[in-house]
Structure formats: C-alpha cells, structure tokens
Amino acid sequence: MSNDATLHSHQQEVMHGAVAHDDHGNGHEHHHEDSFISKYVFSMDHKMIAKQFLITGIIWAIIGAAFSVIFRLQLAYPDATFPWLESLLGHWAKGGRITPEAYYALVTMHGTILIFFVLTAGLSGTFSNLLIPLQVGARDMASPFMNMLSYWFFFLASMVMMASLFVQTGPASGGWTAYPPLSALGDASIGSKIGMDLWLTSMALFVVSQLLGGLNYISTILNMRTKGMSMTRMPLPIWSFFFTAVLGVLSFPVLLSGFILLLFDRHAGTSFYLSELFVAGKALSNEGGSAILYQHLFWFLGHPEVYIIILPAMGMVSEVLAVNSRKPIFGYLAMVGSLFAIAILAFLVWAHHMFVTGLNPFLGAFFVLLTLLIAVPSAIKVFNWITTIWKGNIHFTPAALFSIGFVSTFISGGLTGIWLGNSSIDIHLHDTYFVIAHFHIVMGVSAFFGMFAGIYHWFPKMYGRYMNNTLGFIHFWITLVGAYCIFWPMHYEGMAGMPRRYYDYSNWESFKQFVELNKFISIVVIIVFATQLLFVFNFFYSIFKGRKMTTTNPWNATTLEWTTPIHPGHGNWPGEIPEVHRWPYDYSKDGKDFIPQTVPVSPDESKH
Amino acid sequence: MSGFLAVLVVVLIFVVIFQIAKASEYVSILKGEKKARQQNNRINGFLLIAFLVLGLIGVYYCNELLKGKILGEPASEQGESIDNMIMWTLVITGIVFVITQILLFWFAFKYQEREGQKAYYFPHNNKLEVIWTVIPAIALTILVAIGLRHWFRITSEAPKDAAIVEITGKQFNWLIRYPGKDGKLGSKYFKNINDATNPVGQDWDDNLNRDDFMATEMHLVVGKPVKLIIGSRDVVHDVGLPHFRMKMDAVPGIPTTMWITPKFTTAQMREKTGNPDFVYEIACDQMCGSGHYSMRAIIVVETQEEFDAWAAKQKSQYELAHAAEAPAAPAQPAADSTQKAVAANVH
Numbered sequence: 001m002s003n004d005a006t007l008h009s010h011q012q013e014v015m016h017g018a019v020a021h022d023d024h025g026n027g028h029e030h031h032h033e034d035s036f037i038s039k040y041v042f043s044m045d046h047k048m049i050a051k052q053f054l055i056t057g058i059i060w061a062i063i064g065a066a067f068s069v070i071f072r073l074q075l076a077y078p079d080a081t082f083p084w085l086e087s088l089l090g091h092w093a094k095g096g097r098i099t100p101e102a103y104y105a106l107v108t109m110h111g112t113i114l115i116f117f118v119l120t121a122g123l124s125g126t127f128s129n130l131l132i133p134l135q136v137g138a139r140d141m142a143s144p145f146m147n148m149l150s151y152w153f154f155f156l157a158s159m160v161m162m163a164s165l166f167v168q169t170g171p172a173s174g175g176w177t178a179y180p181p182l183s184a185l186g187d188a189s190i191g192s193k194i195g196m197d198l199w200l201t202s203m204a205l206f207v208v209s210q211l212l213g214g215l216n217y218i219s220t221i222l223n224m225r226t227k228g229m230s231m232t233r234m235p236l237p238i239w240s241f242f243f244t245a246v247l248g249v250l251s252f253p254v255l256l257s258g259f260i261l262l263l264f265d266r267h268a269g270t271s272f273y274l275s276e277l278f279v280a281g282k283a284l285s286n287e288g289g290s291a292i293l294y295q296h297l298f299w300f301l302g303h304p305e306v307y308i309i310i311l312p313a314m315g316m317v318s319e320v321l322a323v324n325s326r327k328p329i330f331g332y333l334a335m336v337g338s339l340f341a342i343a344i345l346a347f348l349v350w351a352h353h354m355f356v357t358g359l360n361p362f363l364g365a366f367f368v369l370l371t372l373l374i375a376v377p378s379a380i381k382v383f384n385w386i387t388t389i390w391k392g393n394i395h396f397t398p399a400a401l402f403s404i405g406f407v408s409t410f411i412s413g414g415l416t417g418i419w420l421g422n423s424s425i426d427i428h429l430h431d432t433y434f435v436i437a438h439f440h441i442v443m444g445v446s447a448f449f450g451m452f453a454g455i456y457h458w459f460p461k462m463y464g465r466y467m468n469n470t471l472g473f474i475h476f477w478i479t480l481v482g483a484y485c486i487f488w489p490m491h492y493e494g495m496a497g498m499p500r501r502y503y504d505y506s507n508w509e510s511f512k513q514f515v516e517l518n519k520f521i522s523i524v525v526i527i528v529f530a531t532q533l534l535f536v537f538n539f540f541y542s543i544f545k546g547r548k549m550t551t552t553n554p555w556n557a558t559t560l561e562w563t564t565p566i567h568p569g570h571g572n573w574p575g576e577i578p579e580v581h582r583w584p585y586d587y588s589k590d591g592k593d594f595i596p597q598t599v600p601v602s603p604d605e606s607k608h
Numbered sequence: 609m610s611g612f613l614a615v616l617v618v619v620l621i622f623v624v625i626f627q628i629a630k631a632s633e634y635v636s637i638l639k640g641e642k643k644a645r646q647q648n649n650r651i652n653g654f655l656l657i658a659f660l661v662l663g664l665i666g667v668y669y670c671n672e673l674l675k676g677k678i679l680g681e682p683a684s685e686q687g688e689s690i691d692n693m694i695m696w697t698l699v700i701t702g703i704v705f706v707i708t709q710i711l712l713f714w715f716a717f718k719y720q721e722r723e724g725q726k727a728y729y730f731p732h733n734n735k736l737e738v739i740w741t742v743i744p745a746i747a748l749t750i751l752v753a754i755g756l757r758h759w760f761r762i763t764s765e766a767p768k769d770a771a772i773v774e775i776t777g778k779q780f781n782w783l784i785r786y787p788g789k790d791g792k793l794g795s796k797y798f799k800n801i802n803d804a805t806n807p808v809g810q811d812w813d814d815n816l817n818r819d820d821f822m823a824t825e826m827h828l829v830v831g832k833p834v835k836l837i838i839g840s841r842d843v844v845h846d847v848g849l850p851h852f853r854m855k856m857d858a859v860p861g862i863p864t865t866m867w868i869t870p871k872f873t874t875a876q877m878r879e880k881t882g883n884p885d886f887v888y889e890i891a892c893d894q895m896c897g898s899g900h901y902s903m904r905a906i907i908v909v910e911t912q913e914e915f916d917a918w919a920a921k922q923k924s925q926y927e928l929a930h931a932a933e934a935p936a937a938p939a940q941p942a943a944d945s946t947q948k949a950v951a952a953n954v955h
Contacts, residue, residue: 010617084611099621100898132630155848175895181860182897188779189843189897238831275861276798278778278841280808283799290846325719326727334737349733356846357857365756370749373750380737386711387736391728395645396652397723402654411708415701418748424762427852430844431893452751469648470629473823477655483838484663492674495694497850499893510850510889513677530618534625547633588727 003368034570042152045570049151050130051462052343055064055139056151056158057122058536064113064422067106069529075521080513092170099296100503101190105377107501108191109165111176112199114444115546116206117161119309121154123451124248126314128217128241130458134561135235137226137578139571142219153209157202164198172199177302177500180273180294185274187280197266200259207252214252217245225517226560231560232336234557235584235596236329239336240315243343244308251304251347257277258297265289265549265582292357299350306443307346310410311339313450314381317403321385321452323557324400325392326593331384338377345374355423356430364423371421378414382407393588397555398472405480406449412484413442431501437487441602452476453538464566465546471538482528486521515591558596559584646723653720660713664706679851681907683877685869687853689758696754700747758794762854766867768834773826774837776808776892777858780899780902781891783807788819788924793837801841805929808841812926821922826890826907830871833864835867845903849892851877855893870909877909898908 017036043049073082081096092102133140142148162173173191174183177319178199186193214218225234227564235455264270265286273294274286322329329335351359351367385407394400419425429435452475459467499509505511507519555563560580564572588597590606636644676759682691719725774785785808787793794817800809810817828834838847838859848855849868856866878886892903910918 055624097796098900103898104786104895104898121712142692145828172897177895179895181846185843259655272705276835277796277860278801281803290862294863311841324679327731328681328731330730331732331737333732356855358859358862361760365759365761367754368755368759375748376741377743380741382708383740384737386715387730388709389712389715389719392715392719392725393721393725393732394649394716394719396716401652402655407799408709408713411705411712412724415705416699419694419697422693422697422751422759424690424758425697427762427855428687428690428850431848431854448774468633471626471634473624473652474629475650480659484666488667489670489674492670492678497848497853497891499891501895504901508889508891508903508904509883509887510679510891517674517677535621537622537626538629585731587729589729591726 002151007302012080015486022385042148044140044148046133046141046144046147047462047568047570048570049147050126052151052463053125053129053154054120056059056155057118057126060117060122060158060541061114062533063538064118064212065529065532067110067113069526070098071106072101072111072522072525074103074503075505076519077477078506080599096246099435101170101173103503104175104189104501105170105191105195106299108173108175108178109161109171112161112172113307115305116203117154117158119443119451120248120305120446120577121206121209123447123454124153124241124244124312125154125213126310127316127454127458128213128245128327129235130215130462130504131237131561132220132236132241134461134564134568134572135238135584136221136224136229137560137580138220138224139573141216141575142224143216144294147216150213152207153212157205157209160202160205160328164195164202165197166421167194169193171195173408176296177298178262179298180262180280180291183279184262185277185279185284186275198265200263200505201261202254206365208258208584209416210248210252214245214248218249221245226545226577226580227598232333233580233583234377235315236318236332236335236339237315238310239339240318241271241340244311247304247308247311247346251301251308252298255301256299258294258301260295262294292354295354295357298351299353300347303350304346306439307342309447310450311342313406313447313453314339314410316454316457317406317450318385318388319559320399320403320457321388321407323457323555324395324397324583325389326395326587327388327392328587328589329384330390332583332585335384338380340376345377347369349374349421351513352421352423352426355426361423368421368423373412375421378451379412379467382414384409389597396468397456398469398476400447401454401473401476402456405476406453407448408480409441410450412488413438413440413446417442428497429494432496433490433500433501437490437494440490441483441487445487449479452535453514454478457555458561459539459542459546460549461561461564463546464549465542465545466554467542467546468538469572475535475538478531479537482524482531485524487520489517515576551597558586558594558595560597563596563598615750615849639858646721649721653717656713657717660710660717663709679830680881682851683870683872684849684852684854685871686762687851687868688871689762690853691754691888693767697751701749704916709887730812766865770833770835770867771829772837773828774808775838775847775858775905776839776841776842777847777892777896777903778807778896779843780892782839782847782903784823784905785925786821786823786919786922787816788821790816790819793817794820796840806925808839810925810931819924820926821919821924822928823922824905826905827905827915827918828871830870830876830909832912833867833869835865835878838864838866840887843893843896845892845896846894848891849888849907851888852892857894873909874907875910880901885888 029349083096085093085098086096089102117124169190171191172195172411174189182188182195183192221238261272264274271289273289273291275289277284277289317327318335348526349367349371350370355364420429456467456472491513552566560578563578580597581600583598584597589595627835672946682688772787776783794814796809797811798809800806800811840859840860846855846860847858852868854866854868856864874888878884890907890909890911920943932951
C-alpha cells in the first residue's frame with residue numbers, strides 16, 4: 001500500500017468509531033492543490049470519477065429511454081401522426097410519423113445506449129469506483145490516473161456516439177448486435193454508412209475505457225485491501241465488482257477483435273464475414289467469409305455482458321437487503337460461490353443466442369446443458385435473498401424496496417430464461433417479443449432496480465445528503481407496477497410468434513390482434529418514463545438541497561465506507577485506514593444490532 | 609397550443625408531487641423521525657402484500673385476456689413437440705414463480721420493522737443450501753433431457769421421401785424455388801443473379817435447372833414432410849413460421865435446412881380459427897434492414913391433388929428467362945441496371 005505510506009506515517013492508530021475521524025478534519029488536504037479542473041473535471045479521486053460515470057449514465061439513460069418512448073408511439077399508433085416529431089426529427093419523421101429507417105435507428109441506439117453506456121458504464125463504472133476503495137479500505141484505486149483515463153475514454157466514446165446521431169445518413173440502425181452483412185454494407189442499410197463507422201469507433205473507445213477500469217478494479221481488490229480484510233471478509237458488492245471486472249477484461253477484447261474485422265470488411269475489401277452477396281443490383285466480389293463468425297465473436301462478449309450488467313446489481317442488492325433486514329446475508333460463501341459459478345458459466349453459453357443460425361444441433365445440446373446449469377447458482381442466490389429477509393426486521397427504505405423489487409423481477413425474468421435456454425423452445429420464441437420481455441425484465445429492469453437501490457443507499461456517501469424518501473417511494477411503486485405492466489403481456493405476444501424489431505404489424509394476419517395491447521403498453525411506457533424524470537429531479541435537487549447527513553453511518557451498517565467522514569477528501573480516511581477484524585455481516589449478533597468490521601472480535605462472542 | 613397545455617399539465621403534476629414530497633419531509637421532522645419511519649414502513653409493508661395479491665390476480669387476468677390471442681394448436685408435428693416442451697416448462701417454472709414471489713413479498717410484509725422485534729441471526733445453514741441446490745439441479749436435468757430429445761428429433765435429417773423447397777431471403781421478400789418434376793434443385797451461383805430473369809442465380813448449364821420453377825407463395829402438401837433449403841442473397845434473414853413453431857436463419861453463403869410436416873390445410877385452419885382470412889405467414893425474424901417488418905410471404909397448405917394441379921400450371925424459370933432473352937437486344941436491360949448500380953455507388 002504505497003500511497004498509504006506516503007500519505008501517513010502514523011502506524012497502528014486504532015480507530016474505534018467514525019466520530020474520531022472528524023478530529024483530524026481533512027488532514028491530508030494539503031497534499032493536493034485542488035483546482036476546479038483537477039477536482040471536478042480531470043479528477044483522479046475515485047469518488048468523483050464515480051459521480052462522473054453516474055451523471056453521464058443518467059444523461060444517457062434519459063436519451064435512451066426517450067428513444068424508446070418515440071418508437072413505442074409508432075407501435076401504439078402506427079397510423080397516427082405527431083407533428084411535434086417532425087419538428088424534433090426533421091425528415092426522419094416526415095408528416096409526423098417516423099420513417100422505418102428512423103425507427104430502426106432508434107431501436108438500435110436504445111439498445112446500445114442502455115446496455116453499454118447506462119448499465120455497463122453507468123452502473124458498474126459508478127459503483128465499482130465508489131465502493132471498491134471505500135469498502136476494501138484503500139485510499140484510491142491502484143492507478144488513479146488510469147481510472148481517470150477510463151472515464152475520459154468513456155466520455156470520448158459518448159461524444160462519438162452522440163455525434164453519430166447527427167450525421168446525415170443517421171446513426172447505426174442494424175440492431176445493437178450489428179450483425180453483418182447488414183452492418184458491413186452501406187448499400188444494404190442507410191445506417192450502415194458513416195453512422196456505423198462512428199458506432200464502431202465509439203464502441204472501440206468504450207472497450208478501452210472498460211479495460212482501463214476493469215484492470216484497475218481487479219488490481220485494487222487483489223492488492224490494496226486494508227489490514228485484516230481477507231478476501232472472505234469482503235462485502236458482497238466487492239465480490240460482484242471483482243467478477244464483473246474479470247468478465248469484462250476477458251471478453252471485451254474479443255468483441256473488439258470482432259469489430260476490427262468488421263471494419264476491415266467495410267473498408268479494406270476483406271471477406272471475414274462476407275460471402276456470395278448480391279446487393280443493390282450487383283454481385284459483390286466477396287466469397288468464403290462467414291457471417292456466423294461475427295455472431296460467435298459478438299456473443300462471446302455479448303453473453304458475459306449481461307452478467308457484467310447484472311452481477312454488480314446482485315452484489316449491491318445483497319448488501320442493501322442485509323443492512324435493511326438487520327440480518328447477515330444468508331449463505332455468504334454460497335453467494336460468493338454462485339457469483340463465481342455464474343462468471344465461469346458466462347463464458348460457456350454464448351451460442352444459445354445462435355440456436356437457429358444453422359448451428360450443429362449436437363454442439364447446440366452442450367449449450368443447452370450449460371445454459372440451464374446457470375439456473376442453479378441463480379436459484380441459490382434467489383433462495384438466499386429470500387432467507388435473508390426471513391425473520392428480519394426490515395426497514396423499507398427506497399433502497400430496500402428496490403432490492404425487493406430486484407429479487408422479484410430477477411425471478412420473473414430468470415425463469416423465462418429457462419424457457420429460452422432450452423433450444424427446442426427457443427426455435428419458436430427466438431427473436432420474438434418473448435425474448436424482449438425476458439431480457440428487459442431480467443437484465444433491464446432488474447439491473448436498473450439494483451442501480452436505484454445503490455443510488456438511494458449510497459447517495460449520502462456520495463453527496464453528504466439524503467434523497468427525498470417520499471419521491472423515492474413514488475418512484476419505486478410506479479416503476480415496479482409499470483415494469484410488470486409493460487413486459488408481462490409481451491410474453492403473450494412472443495408466444496404468438498410476434499417478431500421483434502417490426503416497425504408496423506398491421507399487415508400481418510398473425511400479429512395484428514395485439515394492436516390494443518401495444519397501445520396499453522406504450523401508455524404505461526410514457527408514465528414510467530415520466531416517473532424516471534421525477535427520480536432524476538430528486539437526484540439533482542437532493543445534491544444541492546437534500547436533507548443534510550448528520551451522522552457518518554446513517555444506515556447503521558458494518559462496512560468501512562461508513563467509517564469515513566461525511567465528506568471524505570481524496571484519500572478517504574483522514575487518519576489511518578481502519579483495520580478490519582471480522583466479516584461485514586454481523587447484524588443482530590449476540591443481541592447487538594450491528595458490529596462494524598473495525599471492531600475486534602471479543603473472546604465471549606459466539607461463532608457463526 | 610394543445611401540446612403546450614399538455615406539457616403545462618405534466619409540469620404542474622410534477623410540481624404538485626414534489627411539493628407533497630417536500631412537505632412530507634417537514635412533517636416527518638415535526639412528528640419525529642421515529643414515528644414517520646414507522647408510518648412509512650407500515651404503508652410500504654401493506655403495499656408490498658397488496659402488490660403480491662393484485663399482481664397474482666393480474667397475472668391470471670392477463671392470461672384470461674390474452675390466451676385467445678396466441679396461436680392455438682400447432683400446425684405441424686414439430687410444433688406439437690415444441691408446445692409439449694413449453695407445457696412442461698410452464699408447469700415447472702410456474703410453480704417456482706408462484707412460490708418464490710409469495711415467499712418474497714410475504715416475508716417482506718411479515719418481518720417488517722416493528723418496535724421490540726429482533727432480527728434472527730442466521731448466517732448459513734448447509735442443509736438448506738444443499739436442498740435448494742439439488743432440487744433445481746434435478747428439475748433442470750429433467751427439462752434438459754426432455755428438451756434435448758425434442759431438439760434432436762426436430763433437427764434430425766429429413767425423411768427420405770420429404771418434398772424439397774428452396775427459400776431464399778433478399779431485401780425485402782422471399783424467393784421460393786421448387787425442384788420441378790425431377791425432384792432435384794439445380795445448382796446456382798450468386799454471380800448469375802439477375803433480378804429480371806434469374807433471381808436466385810441458377811446455372812443454366814445445369815440440366816437439373818430446366819424444370820425448376822419459382823413461386824411467390826409457398827405451396828405445401830398436408831401431412832407430407834417437406835425439407836426447406838434456406839439461403840440468403842444479401843444479409844441475414846430468418847424464415848419464421850409461427851403456426852408451425854419453426855424458425856431458421858437464412859445466412860448468405862451458408863445454406864441451412866429445416867423440415868416440417870404440416871398437419872392442417874389452410875382451409876382447415878380457417879375453420880379451426882373461425883377466421884376466414886387466416887393464412888400461414890412466413891415472417892422474417894432477423895433484423896435485415898428498413899423493410900424488415902414487411903418481409904412477408906404466404907404458405908398455402910393443401911391436399912396432394914390441389915398441389916399437383918397448382919404445380920402443373922407453373923412455368924419453369926428457365927423457360928421464363930429464355931423467353932425474355934429471345935427478342936432482340938438480349939441481356940441489354942441487365943447490363944444497364946448493373947451500370948446504374950455502379951454509378952450509384954460512385955456517388
């Protein structure tokens with residue numbers, strides 16, 4: 001812990017409570033000259049970088065969600081016109097009805113933005129940065145400079161993606177998966193012109209950001225834990241961030257390689273993915289490539305990606321449920337073990353996205369087996385969460401409610417994964433609304449619930465103030481009910497074989513019976529979207545005007561982040577980094593409400 | 609004006625909600641934090657259990673409302689397999705869904721914070737954990753076993769006597785080719801493609817191509833297995849057959865296959881569904897560009913006699929192509945369109 005040694009020379013000063021820290025004030029401040037630029041812009045403080053990720057993520061989330069509102073309008077009212085859309089989108093919505101090209105661009109951008117920029121960068125970027133040093137007891141990340149670069153590469157990626165929205169031929173529009181040949185040939189789709197190049201550039205920058213961040217998270221967790229913080233004493237969010245980072249570091253480079261080959265096919269005349277094509281009235285010269293190769297490379301990231309999204313949410317929900325139930329998380333080792341199992345299996349199931357590509361059925365059988373195997377660790381986690389709240393004494397903070405909501409949606413969406421993972425059912429349901437319902441519930445809504453739980457729970461640590469509870473409750477209830485109203489009926493559309501990514505269903509004898517249902521869904525979407533704006537308002541308002549925090553440990557939690565001062569400076573602890581003596585879940589043990597990790601184990605304490 | 613009013617109303621609602629929220633914060637300070645916390649907890653605890661009850665009722669109601677709108681009986685033998693698999697999975701996951709959701713919300717309600725209530729220190733219990741590792745593992749093994757049995761049956765080689773139909777995806781419609789009387793498809797090469805005369809690029813030197821004919825609708829014989837040979841000319845498409853519960857990607861350069869045995873003729877389905885407009889549809893299920901949503905074709909399932917009568921009326925593509933070439937200036941239009949395409953590319 002080299003930076004520890006340079007910042008402080010005191011050894012072994014035992015800190016018993018958080019109050020003692022205040023005596024030190026912000027004693028280390030004289031080490032830095034904090035200008036506006038170094039404090040708020042090119043900050044190397046992990047807490048500030050976390051806020052940068054979060055606020056950028058929130059802005060992207062509003063944009064991405066607004067896109068879904070626009071395309072849901074089209075699905076609900078395929079014949080209506082909305083003149084304001086023309087003022088907003090120009091020739092992309094001539095006469096007030098979006099064009100198919102605009103529809104597909106919106107769908108593609110909605111997916112890309114939400115999956116990568118919000119639920120990867122905004123979720124794991126925010127909380128890995130905020131919580132890893134605070135909960136393992138480190139002054140900052142292993143490399144604060146790389147950490148800063150990680151955010152700024154993400155920012156660059158964001159700028160390029162944003163720019164792609166404004167080019168004349170529009171942004172990428174071949175779906176967030178960008179399958180070639182559609183994504184490779186500008187003649188096949190207008191979105192595959194310059195918009196696709198910008199998309200690929202942006203994603204490449206994003207991968208760089210993820211790698212810089214991920215390597216940092218891994219090395220910080222492995223090397224910079226405070227004295228006494230053995231791996232098995234780490235709070236569960238840290239374990240989840242650890243596995244998330246490992247997944248990202250191992251799978252994002254594969255995605256990048258796939259993208260680079262795609263760039264070659266687009267501009268260098270190669271035929272990695274292209275073969276025997278006749279596009280725009282002429283035969284192309286490419287022969288011998290395989291469009292399926294891209295899908296393998298893509299899903300080798302694409303599947304771990306869904307765990308990259310959901311694991312941090314799982315970790316934070318475990319923590320929030322334990323704290324607010326005043327009970328230890330049930331089966332800590334099983335929770336870690338199941339995270340590990342999920343992380344391993346995440347690499348072995350990618351081809352379940354490809355059951356109907358003509359994949360060898362024998363090979364497919366292995367992917368069925370491995371895919372359904374993931375249900376076992378997932379089931380363990382669900383049962384452990386339920387047992388954690390059993391016989392607890394639950395305080396329903398907005399964070400706790402969102403955690404309960406997370407478990408509910410994770411069950412609902414996880415179970416439909418058992419349907420889709422079984423290849424014979426997948427034949428019928430593949431690429432229908434059933435898939436949309438499944439992944440939106442299990443990794444969209446659930447991951448957002450985990451993120452909201454994290455934001456409400458750690459907001460006081462970020463800003464020294466509380467968010468408004470009443471708005472939090474309203475936010476939770478409308479979102480939970482709304483999410484089920486939106487996605488539950490979509491299972492039925494999927495059962496009817498209704499394909500995803502259709503601009504208009506009215507010419508289809510088999511699917512047009514759902515027009516009323518689509519209207520209902522879209523109206524709920526608008527209500528839920530408005531409710532999220534309420535949350536955003538609550539968030540920004542509370543940063544400046546929220547009720548002030550008066551104690552350092554508002555939730556009576558055991559973990560280290562609550563031993564720092566209300567406004568921790570760069571370096572987190574003004575004095576020594578506290579030493580850890582126990583695991584983080586001693587709640588309601590031996591009649592004590594909670595025993596912080598920093599308290600030594602007394603001889604008469606019962607063993608767990 | 610009405611747009612402005614709508615925005616105004618939304619903003620007003622926001623302001624009202626916000627003022628209530630702010631006021632409630634002051635009230636909680638006045639009442640004392642403890643009392644406010646108890647009250648909030650009671651309300652949320654009640655809402656959780658209400659959500660559970662109403663939610664389960666909602667699940668039932670949604671099913672009542674929508675079960676008539678999904679597809680009904682599968683129209684192929686393969687589809688029966690898949691529906692059977694769905695049934696099994698629905699039962700198992702349905703039971704788990706109801707039990708776990710009830711436990712989750714019931715526990716949350718029951719163990720809400722109460723004065724004097726102490727949480728029970730219960731960090732782990734190996735027996736319980738083994739139980740809920742083993743039971744899901746067994747349930748999933750059963751599902752995998754049944755699923756794979758169906759999977760291998762569905763993806764097996766088509767029977768020898770199966771009819772053959774080729775279907776090729778292009779932006780944005782389907783090209784359907786029948787092997788003709790000889791029952792064999794002639795070879796093709798993509799560089800032979802010509803939209804006017806040779807849409808799939810048949811090789812005219814191959815004699816097997818002489819009797820192959822193209823169709824705009826796919827005609828199938830009821831009760832007779834048919835093997836589809838699936839391909840694409842440009843981007844990845846997908847032959848989605850919702851009523852038959854089948855689906856297979858159309859990948860350029862890599863032919864795929866699938867076989868089905870239709871159970872009911874279109875006329876029978878019209879009776880079964882009570883919908884005189886009923887048709888079997890082929891839906892593209894893989895994002896393929898701006899016309900993806902319109903990539904539709906129709907399948908007509910009919911008796912052998914009806915099929916034979918239809919097939920006899922079809923003209924082979926060879927005939928059509930060479931009839932078109934016979935007049936003066938052969939191949940002129942084709943060369944023209946190529947030039948145009950090149951020119952378009954230059955711009």
